[in-house]
Amino acid sequence: MKMPRAFKGPIERFGPRVLGPVFEIAKKVPFVRERIEREYAGMLRGMESELKPYRHDVPHYTSLPPEGRNREELLAVMRRLAEREDGRWKDGLASGAVYHGDDGHVAFLNQVYALSSQVNSLHADLWPSATKYEAEIVAMTAAMLGSEETTDDVCGTVTSGGTESILLAMKTYRDRAHRRHPQMVVPVTAHAAFDKAAQYFNIKMVRVPVDDTCRADVKAVRSAINRNTIVVVGSAPSFPHGAIDPIEEMSELARERGVGFHTDGCLGGFVLPWARRLGYNVPHFDFRLPGVTSVSADTHKYGYAAKGTSVILYRGKELRRHQYFAISDWPGGLYFSPTLAGSRPGALSAACWAALVSMGEDGYLRATKAIMETAATIRSGIMDIPGLRILGDPLWVIAFASDEFDIYRVLEEMAKKGWSLNGLHKPRAVHICVTLRHTQPGVAERFLDDLCAAVEAVRVQPITEGGIAPVYGMAATIPFRGAVTDLLRRYCDLLYEP
Ligand SMILES: Cc1ncc(COP(=O)(O)O)c(C=O)c1O
Known part of the structure; x- marks a missing residue:
């Protein structure tokens, strides 16, 4: 969904106030609507393989099996899926998401459940x-x-x-x-x-x-x-x-x-x-x-x-x-x-x-101390990377931006290395929400090494076709917000495609 150059002047002048309603009216015209739907479908197609990785790997149900499946077999399949997904969050590659996640703690909660x-x-x-x-x-x-x-x-x-x-x-x-x-x-x-x-x-x-x-x-x-x-x-x-x-x-x-x-x-x-x-x-x-x-x-x-x-x-x-x-x-x-x-x-x-x-006051104090210390390491490491700057004065949710390159390209490079960070808008930035997963030995260092390498890669190749950077970029700049929310609703549809 690239914006034609000729539109840029009026868009900047009139902004979303005028173009938002124009977009809402235009999309009621059948051929415009068709064209827009094709654009949405094209953008979502790129995400489908990532969102639906199991379609061809494990049994797939779109109606109830006529006879109930064997419990052990089901457990085996579900264990396989969980094992494939556990690695990233357990290793501390996710921002937020899982806040404790220690095996012993999780096993205890499961017993209680x-x-x-x-x-x-x-x-x-x-x-x-x-x-x-x-x-x-x-x-x-x-x-x-x-x-x-x-x-x-x-x-x-x-x-x-x-x-x-x-x-x-x-x-x-x-x-x-x-x-x-x-x-x-x-x-x-x-x-x-x-x-x-x-x-x-x-x-x-x-x-x-x-x-x-x-x-x-x-x-x-x-x-x-x-x-x-x-x-x-x-x-x-x-x-x-x-x-x-x-x-x-x-x-x-x-x-x-x-x-x-x-x-x-x-x-x-x-x-x-x-x-x-x-x-x-x-x-x-x-x-x-x-x-x-x-x-x-x-x-x-x-x-x-x-x-x-x-x-x-x-x-x-x-x-x-x-x-x-x-x-x-x-x-x-x-x-x-x-x-x-x-x-x-x-x-x-x-x-x-x-x-x-089971955590008690002492448990929360210990956990908070570990998180604060790891976050301080991450924060000062980010500040040492040329071209990045920290937004505000954060304790453990650390947002960083750049005035020199596209920060969403950094997000994309970090994703290639397995990191699941959050892209932010207004201003364009990326954040990491530090949890106990990041306090494991070596995780903060790995994050900073990967971030350094990601920034280097972006300096060498500032623009890419496809991937998440252009999607974020579009969402951050496109003046008719209706198009972005439409796309997000179609993304929701995709989640429920079997
Ligand atoms: C500050 C703040 N408020 C509210 C929420 C919403 O919480 P939930 O995702 O549990 O609904 C979040 C989630 O990250 C948050 O960070």
């Missing part, structure tokens, strides 16, 4: 153990995030992940506020889950810029708050640049104006309290600040639980009640559910509880 794989937390009468685990996960997370330093009752629920915690928090503020035109004030660097909440719950998203340290601009926050504002959001830290927004000032502004303040601690909730104890300069971001009225913190990231849990915390039960769903006139009986899901996987809560309790 097996004990309760049939448990549905919705049925508190059948499985009061699930209720115990969830209540204690919430209490332990709240205590870590300052509940003991406030007289307010900090409470919450266990959810399926960071996105659900954020969705629920935004819905909660919307339902509490009862505004006809609710708005949320959100830094541009906040996680996409806030955009999802805005779309799902019909809340207007008011974006505020960040400054050159990648932190939210407090002045812009002040002027963005109006009588329709239901909540202000800050990240601790943000996904793209690992920057901690000025939560103290932002939450005070929210408090003065009588609106809620949500700290997105999905990434940092289980790191920052321990980093502070270790002597790192960590500003307050949680319930120690009186203006903070909710915090999301992901147990399935640096809480080291299995995938599928997070915690959403609120200042006060009155606020939390707006999250719940309850219905009394359904023929199926009295029905209530505290979170988005109906039935909930009790085994994940059990494994989460076991992760928290």
Whole structure:
């Protein structure tokens, strides 16, 4: 999807404001639509072999086998697939993704999961153990995030992940506020889950810029708050640049104006309290600040639980009640559910509880120390590579960019060496989110050696045809964002192609 040169002038002049709607109208014309679809298909074809590597290797089902397959055979196949996929993340080649991953820890969580794989937390009468685990996960997370330093009752629920915690928090503020035109004030660097909440719950998203340290601009926050504002959001830290927004000032502004303040601690909730104890300069971001009225913190990231849990915390039960769903006139009986899901996987809560309790404070301190030290090595190594610069002043989520070459080509070269890093937009950058996998001996050194070699390769060959660099490049520059989101939706379609 190359942009003709002749378009560049008007595109730069009018930008997305004009061309976005023009694109939306143009694609309704059948031959234009056909042409666009062909372009999309061409771009996705290149990704298909990578996304569907097993099509010809293992049995393939598009309808149920007439007779159930032998369990041992199935296990053998599934073991083979897992073995093929385990290498990269176990060796620490992924940014984020798996946060602990030690064999012993994983085996322990699997044992716990097996004990309760049939448990549905919705049925508190059948499985009061699930209720115990969830209540204690919430209490332990709240205590870590300052509940003991406030007289307010900090409470919450266990959810399926960071996105659900954020969705629920935004819905909660919307339902509490009862505004006809609710708005949320959100830094541009906040996680996409806030955009999802805005779309799902019909809340207007008011974006505020960040400054050159990648932190939210407090002045812009002040002027963005109006009588329709239901909540202000800050990240601790943000996904793209690992920057901690000025939560103290932002939450005070929210408090003065009588609106809620949500700290997105999905990434940092289980790191920052321990980093502070270790002597790192960590500003307050949680319930120690009186203006903070909710915090999301992901147990399935640096809480080291299995995938599928997070915690959403609120200042006060009155606020939390707006999250719940309850219905009394359904023929199926009295029905209530505290979170988005109906039935909930009790085994994940059990494994989460076991992760928290088996780690303990000393475990989190040790893990955080190792991560901070490895991240410092990686950060200073990146700073020593000519042509790269670090964005902001990060602790362990390290974004780097270049003013000399296409950073997405570096991403591509790193991918060839097996690394799964994240490409960022606005500005163009790449990040690595350091986890315990990177603290294994030699991983940080390998990362830096590979990065040096990748930069050298890009200097020799700055442009390539195909690959991910042009796709990222297009997504970063194309003025009609509709084309990019269309492409992403087709990518979703591809995921569900058998
Ligand atoms: C800061 C932040 N918030 C929210 C999320 C969303 O979490 P999840 O992917 O668990 O839904 C992430 C995920 O990386 C994140 O980094």
